[in-house]
Amino acid sequence: MSRTQLTIGLFGFGCVGNGLYEVLQKTPGFQANIKRICVKNKTKKRPIDAAYFTFDKYDILNDDSINTIVELIDNADEAFEIVKAAMQRGKAVVTANKKMIAEHLSELLDLQRQFNVPLLYEAACCASIPIIRNLEEYYDNDLLESIEGIVNGSTNYILTKTATENCTYQAALLDAQQKGYAESNPILDTGGFDAKYKLLILIAHAFGVVLEPDAIFNLGIDVLGELELKYACEKGLKIKLVAHAEKTNDGKINAFVLPKFIHRTDHLFNVDDVFNGIKTKSFFSDVQFFSGKGAGAYPTASAVLSDISALSYQYRYEYKKRNLTDLMAAEKEVLLKVLLSYEVNVGQNFEPYFEEINETYLNKKEGYIIGTLSLANMRAIKASFEKTSFVLFELNKGGTPIDGFKKQQVSELIFERV
Ligand SMILES: NC(=O)c1ccc[n+]([C@@H]2O[C@H](COP(=O)([O-])OP(=O)(O)OC[C@H]3O[C@@H](n4cnc5c(N)ncnc54)[C@H](OP(=O)(O)O)[C@@H]3O)[C@@H](O)[C@H]2O)c1
Secondary structure, eight states, rough: OOOEEEEEEEEEOOOOHHHHHHHTTTTTTTTTEEEEESSOOOTTTOOOOOOGESTTTHHHOOOTTTTTTOOOOOHHHHHHHHHHHHHHTTOOEEOOOOHHHHHHHHHHHHHHHHHOEEEEEEEEHHHOOOOOHHHHHOOOOOOEEEEEOOOOOOHHHHHHHHSSOOOOOHHHHHHHHHSSSSSSSSSHTTTTHHHHHHHHHHHHHOOOOOGGGGGSSOOOOOTOHHHHHHHHHHHHHHEEEEEEEEEEEEEOOEEEEEOOOOOEGGGGGGOOTTTTEEEEEEEEEEEEEEEESSSSSHHHHHHHHHHHHHHHHHHOOOTTTTTSOBBBOOOOHEEEEEEEEGGGGGGGOOGEEEEEEEEEEESSEEEEEEEEEEHHHHHHHHHHOEEEEEEEEEOSSOOOOOOOTTTOOGOOOOOOOO
């Protein structure tokens, strides 16, 4: 197939934009060149010739010689305006902006169709892990059963540090911020929103369902307390923030983002620090596992570069599974075995929310319940009681525990009782 020569207009020259520029310099012979770069701050010093830069987006959008837009800015609303205007002008687009994609996926699909232009976004999900392309091409059938993974590097870094260096959540968060892994306002990451945006995109390619962000329940790691961290430590488990989506037996999708106890037999157990890991499970191939760097200038730029290269071969996502199903499983039907921890002064009897209780624990300050409840009841508890947190053990699928947990006796817990 012949390659199209790409002339690129780049939006954003921060961590990823600068990384892409450097990666392109180190890839001689690549048939793409950056013609213009649009940035925001007029006083910032730039590491390359000032002639490249503009502060007016229309210098790029209205330049007919530019056939490809690479959008790498840090504002989702402004990014959508840029991407939409570019597609309306018939320009192909590559973006890494998961929040923008998740909030506008339906409109972006319409724009692709209406203006017959491709939009690629591999870097938006797990940076260097080529998961979207795999879901599009390799799992191009109806037999994918589930997808589950660690898709947010900064929360994984914080959890790894709290578990291995015995430091507090606040100290680990500060360290992540100082290293540039977490934003100064980290709630998008720590609250599980970033993971939810990525999961929404993965679901569109894995199962063909285009969801609104509010349809996916997300809990982050910001409310995790000492009790569950200690529980994990005593049981030899790790807590990871996991994004999960699966197809139920009746063809519906259930999906959520939750902290989860991970057993050492699980592939995700050794995905530490800022790494990401994704497990796919399909009917014939069973479990497959992808891991790699989920953030950073070069890993993210490498995914952007791969999308640019794919565009030069006229590649586009086909969303082949679109409309195969559009049903989300009712949250009251999704049963989860969890550890709920709470502060004693919350003053609520949580037991009626549970279908089954395996263990309870209480001291003067806090308590926990291990048992099975529905996703709907979890949502209800979270909506009413801020100082509660949940860590998932497993989905309850008729009472057969997954292998890793068969031998875990919850009553073995050796907390000091008061
Ligand atoms: N960093 C990662 O590891 C990573 C990984 C995966 C995906 N992403 C995604 O990649 C995108 C870029 O992230 P980043 O880390 O590179 O951000 P960043 O370092 O904060 O850089 C943002 C860039 O966007 C520019 N900008 C902001 N608003 C603009 C506007 N309206 N018009 C033109 N330029 C504008 C800024 O201009 P100034 O230079 O003038 O300030 C800056 O150059 C985000 O969507 C992010 O979610 C990042």
